[in-house]
Amino acid sequence: MLIFWDQRLVFLATPKAGSTAVEVALESLASVTMQRPAPLKHMSAQDFRTTLAPWLAAQAGAPFTTVALMREPIGWLRSWYRFRTRDDFDDPDHPMAGRRFEDFARDYMARPCPAQADIGSQSAHLCGADGTPAVDRIFRYEQIDESFVHFLEDRLDCAITLPRVNVPPAVDTELSAETEAALKEWMAADFALYESLA
Numbered sequence: 001m002l003i004f005w006d007q008r009l010v011f012l013a014t015p016k017a018g019s020t021a022v023e024v025a026l027e028s029l030a031s032v033t034m035q036r037p038a039p040l041k042h043m044s045a046q047d048f049r050t051t052l053a054p055w056l057a058a059q060a061g062a063p064f065t066t067v068a069l070m071r072e073p074i075g076w077l078r079s080w081y082r083f084r085t086r087d088d089f090d091d092p093d094h095p096m097a098g099r100r101f102e103d104f105a106r107d108y109m110a111r112p113c114p115a116q117a118d119i120g121s122q123s124a125h126l127c128g129a130d131g132t133p134a135v136d137r138i139f140r141y142e143q144i145d146e147s148f149v150h151f152l153e154d155r156l157d158c159a160i161t162l163p164r165v166n167v168p169p170a171v172d173t174e175l176s177a178e179t180e181a182a183l184k185e186w187m188a189a190d191f192a193l194y195e196s197l198a
Helices: 019-029 045-050 052-060 073-085 101-109 122-126 141-156 177-186 188-196
Strands: 002-004 009-012 065-070 137-140
Touching (some): 019 141, 045 065, 073 177, 122 188, 177 188
Parallel strands (some): 009 065
Antiparallel strands (some): 002 009
């Protein structure tokens, strides 16, 4: 999470949606940077709205605009898979050892969900309890340079170049048509939110 006091702007970090690159690029411009622990770095929009937002508005005398990124849902799941498998090569007992993306996707939809696939959802992170967005502006990760960076450049009045950081290893992420169809149904709230973004 990054808080820009003078601009009354807060960047809420969605896990596996480019937040580390944004934080690396903009940390020096932010008034407050929350990178550790993970619950602070990746505070949900609802938690921010009910805890920090009222305090910030009271102290600054005006509400803050919140922005966040959202990744295409199956692409987001692929990113989680790559992240989870990054250190299994040297550990035969790693819970992801030998797990294909197909397996990981099915684990994600299982109940109870195995710990290695228990990653929540973007819609839960970005929306309130009623399912409506709790972020003022959500940008598509896939258009990060075309829309999100331009928005930040206008608000922060500076040129911004995002570095490539925290990039997980390339692995096979093939998915059967059957599992992809099941994921689209399982992640319906994420797909609906993503499709609503301009």
